[in-house]
């Protein structure tokens with residue numbers, strides 16, 4: 001089977017080629033993203049393999065279907081970029097990698113929290129310039145602080161456990177409560193109850209019609225003044241303009257984001273020689289208490305290995321007509 005990869009980075013090619021030795025698929029790697037203009041490049045392939053910022057809307061799926069593409073393989077967990085109703089209508093299964101090292105993302109969220117709190121990014125630059133002053137680097141003990149987690153699925157659960165290990169009080173909100181988390185010491189409560197209590201709020205729920213702009217003017221207003229917000233989930237969970245207002249008024253004390261709503265035109269490429277026209281992101285990056293990473297939460301050796309192995313396994317199941325255990329369907 002021939003599979004065309006969109007939005008390929010060098011590391012995708014390395015890991016997929018390595019593990020494809022066990023499968024023998026014909027893999028073709030394109031660096032362009034999938035969208036209405038590039039869908040034609042999938043001609044001759046039975047499957048496309050796409051990532052978080054590829055556009056898999058109805059128009060793209062229809063184009064793919066007319067070219068006899070029969071499967072969409074996501075090499076990621078989130079599937080908010082796919083029109084699942086259109087895929088079902090076109091009888092085109094969509095498979096994903098439901099969990100690939102939840103530790104990778106949870107640990108990155110913790111790394112961002114720690115960096116922002118203890119100002120490691122500033123200390124690193126300062127020391128390199130022989131400035132050994134501590135002024136402006138004051139942080140706080142995590143021990144005893146209240147951490148709120150929205151979404152206690154694979155990643156949220158790992159994050160909760162790490163925070164419990166730090167000696168934090170952990171509150172959580174999820175539409176499905178996990179007994180194991182309660183046993184571990186996590187207290188579930190409605191969103192409006194946990195917002196005013198949290199010193200740190202970390203988002204680990206998917207982006208869907210219920211969670212879009214979960215963090216908005218009202219929810220920010222309900223948060224404890226000066227709290228820290230961490231988003232390693234999806235950019236659309238946050239109304240960035242409201243967050244900027246809250247940072248300006250100091251209602252929000254600090255922000256760490258690994259994802260950004262408009263990230264598809266920026267992330268995963270070197271734009272150091274370009275003029276960035278996204279004024280919202282540039283305003284965000286001008287705050288001293290904002291830390292931005294470019295969707296690197298998943299980026300560990302273990303996660304890339306699992307992404308390649310599970311995706312190739314999904315393709316194999318499709319070819320062999322065995323049950324697609326990792327299929328995503330519209331609920």
Ligand code: NAI
Pocket residue numbers: 077078098099102105150151152153154155156173174175176204205206207210211232233234258259295296297298299
């Ligand atoms: P998961 O599906 O295991 O867990 C998601 C949790 O969110 C579930 O417990 C679900 O019940 C809960 N949830 C759903 N709707 C909710 C709502 N309205 N309010 C509160 N909770 C709700 O997903 P997993 O693997 O933990 O991933 C979470 C998110 O992390 C993904 O959706 C994806 O967007 C993001 N992600 C980010 C990566 C990165 O590199 N930064 C890499 C992988 C995932």
